[in-house]
Amino acid sequence: MPLILFNKPFQVLCQFTPQEGRESLADYLSIPGIYPAGRLDADSEGLMLLTDDGKLQHKIAHPDHKEAKTYLVQVDGAIDAAALARLQAPLDLGDFVTKPSKAVRIAEPDWLWPRNPPIRERADKPTSWVAITLEEGKNRQVRRMTAAVGFPTLRLVRSSIGPFSLATHPLMPGDFIEVPANAIHK
Structure with a gap:
């Protein structure tokens, strides 16, 4: 019973079923019988x-x-303290209210790979990085949260799930490793 850690590249569909003109998980993983635990x-x-x-x-x-x-x-x-406080508190997104989360401003991680294609750059408007930790995960929730506080998402990278982190399991986009299935229970 494998547990696979996979670094999903930008624009790859989170499914094994092919879709014309789009890459999917099947383009990267050929392990029979596995399915995503989350999307x-x-x-x-x-x-x-x-x-x-x-x-x-x-x-x-x-x-x-x-x-x-x-x-x-x-x-x-340039995200400010007021926006971070709003991200941490329950936030009404219209169709649901988020649970409290952790949100802190961070420097761009030095281990993070360049995105292909790169995000657009505008000399007259800065960008900033935030680490947001959730214990829920509704459709496009993080993007909706940052937009609701006035700072739209330009790039979103899930860096950890439970005990697993790309900082401690460095994988480039498209790479994967198998870990013991009981590691999630620790």
Whole structure:
């Protein structure tokens, strides 16, 4: 029962079913019987866990057992303390209110790979980086949160899920490793 850590590249679909003109997980992983434990939209990059164990997949992805996930987010503008405080508090996004989260301004991680294609650069408008840790994960939640506080997401990289982190398991986009399935329970 493998547990696969995979660094999903930008614009790769989080599914094995091919879609014409788009890369999917099948272009990177040929391990039979594995499925994603959680998803990342095509515009997001970073850590995914995949397994062939349905109970483990449920433990990782189900809302009652959500593993904490950290996202490194490059936002448009110089984010301020007021916006960070709003990100940390429950935030009304219209169709739901987020749970409290952790949000801190960070320097751009030195281990982070360049995105291909690169984000657009504007000399007259700065960008900043934020690490946001959630214990929930609704569709496009992080992007919606940063937009709601006035700092739209330019780049989003999931850096960790539970005990697993790209900082400690350095994988380039498209790379994967197998770890013991019981490592998630530690």
